[in-house]
Amino acid sequence: MKLARVVGTVVSTITSPIFQGRTLLLVDLLEPDGRQAGGYLVAVDTVGAGAGETVLVLDEGTSARQIVGAAYGPLRTVIVGIVDAVEGPASLASVAAAPGMAAASVPRKPRRARARTGADG
């Protein structure tokens, strides 16, 4: 899995059936310390990730299809988690906060609540 940040959406009406009705998000790949690693992916969102959130991205087909309950189809890249914090020598205290937001002490439940109310816009 990879660390990434949600930076955009992709709208696609004509797609392979496995993508129909699913949200495609643009994610920038990140280093463990929150810096951009270079590169991006278009990923199917399965967790309700929001703009600026740090997420876990899975980039392997068999696992990806398992998550959406599909036996086959060209699905490979899926957002499987929202990251609250990355700890350890390679990281900052938290990468959950978006650029410009306070990086320190981002409690779990308030963070989700804030995302839903849209107060971060």
Next chain:
Amino acid sequence: MQLARVVGTVVATVKAPNMEGMRLLIVQPLTRRLEPVGQPVVAADALETAGPGDLVTIVAAREAAEAMPNRFVPVDHAIVGIVDAVEELRP
């Protein structure tokens, strides 16, 4: 998946048996800001509707073959979506 722009078509009369009838297009991979990046690749068009100039999503590796009607084909890049819009999200 990545974003790519269709920049050409490929005609190949002699192909591996399972590739008969397959639409092959040349696609230029793009950054998320839609600037060209890396080398163009030949991708199978799983949708049968993409054409030069189209902004598309492509999938690479084994999952590319999964996009085709016959899943056991020698395909390593496939076009799996035609992109209507790429929108930047700001937190």
